[in-house]
Amino acid sequence: MNKARRISFVILGGVISGIAISLYLLSGFGPDPFTVLADGSSQAIGVSVGTANLALSFLVVVVGFFLGRKFLGIATVINFIIISPSIDIFMRVFDSMVNPDSSLLIRIVFFVLAYFMLSLGTALYLSTDLGISVVDLTPVMVSKKTHIQYRWCKIAFDVVVVISGFLLGGAFGVGTVFAALATGPLIHWLRKRLKPPLERFFNKET
Template identity: 35%
Template sequence: MGTVTQTPLANLGPAEQLRAGRMPRRLAQLLVGLWLYGVSMGLMIRSGLGQVPWDVLHYGLALHLPLSIGQVVVVASFVVLLLWIPLRQAPGLGTILNAVLIGVALDVTLAMVTAPSAVAIRIAFMVVGILGNALATALYIGAQLGPGPRDGLMTGWSRRTGWSLRLVRTSLEVVVVAVGWLLGGVLGVGTVLYAIAIGPLTQHLLPLFTVPLEEREPVSDASR
């Protein structure tokens, strides 16, 4: 058995992620995080006070396609994964599960939760949605089983261009929000608060939920 390292986030390929140990804990945390992510997106939509930036695009597309918004999320995730090819990004298990489960959880949430009429409840939905999304992000990233399709697009683009991750993220989100708004997506105070709060909240929560991986001895040339 290897010893446990306290390195916050490891830079591992897809196969290495699966061999890094603690799979029951990491897989459970990944699944909880992805489901919570979809639920938090649903609460933001039901609040009517603004959507997550990428959801502005998803919602706008759903208005023009014979698909639910959750189905649009799934399709868009796999389209984004195609953009990984020129960036030479390799998806992990978490990447594929991210592409599927979040959209399913979103549709389930929207089917179970109706839009409230009381302003106080709408505000509560928005706040819980933002906080829940930050927690969900820390959970699935902390599982260290691969980035989500959109996260990988940002990091891959940043690596290939040399642009800062902040600049890449801002550029992408400005584009998707603008296109989504033109298609009928909903902008609001929730969109602005999400954009301001999600980074600091995730940064604060991530160390709490990053699963330390097992440090394995390097394979010697003689044993290859």
């Protein structure tokens, strides 16, 4: 039951993250950092953003297998399977509600929602201790090896990813800069507060 509860929260976190990424793209302010790279890659090779995200995720997992396999786990696999398809699915679902042609107020509301949802989704699955998702694998490995706080490693990783994606022609905007600088700290804050109650829930006897 303990493992089943943890897995259910990994799935929940993955779905929430997929929704968040789709809203980032649709709001038109610029997507989250990793999606900038996925968007740039999708334009370079002529595939959907979700497919490009899947290909990049696979590449990161392969590198992680050789450099930090202890961080890989069932959460890595679940996020790998869920998030990329979710991006394409939820972009179609929410396209009628928000898109770059929507009013500024609607776009701002959905952008802020995306920011909180992506941070929450990431904090949820990280709290399960079942492995690290593709997006967070690199900053987590660097944090563990250098003993630098995760939030700073996340910011540095996001900046590098944004620059790489921008050079490939990926969507970029003020929202991307905000996400690169602010997502790591919010994930760190949420994780510290969610971890204790979630651990009690995971270990609760039924």
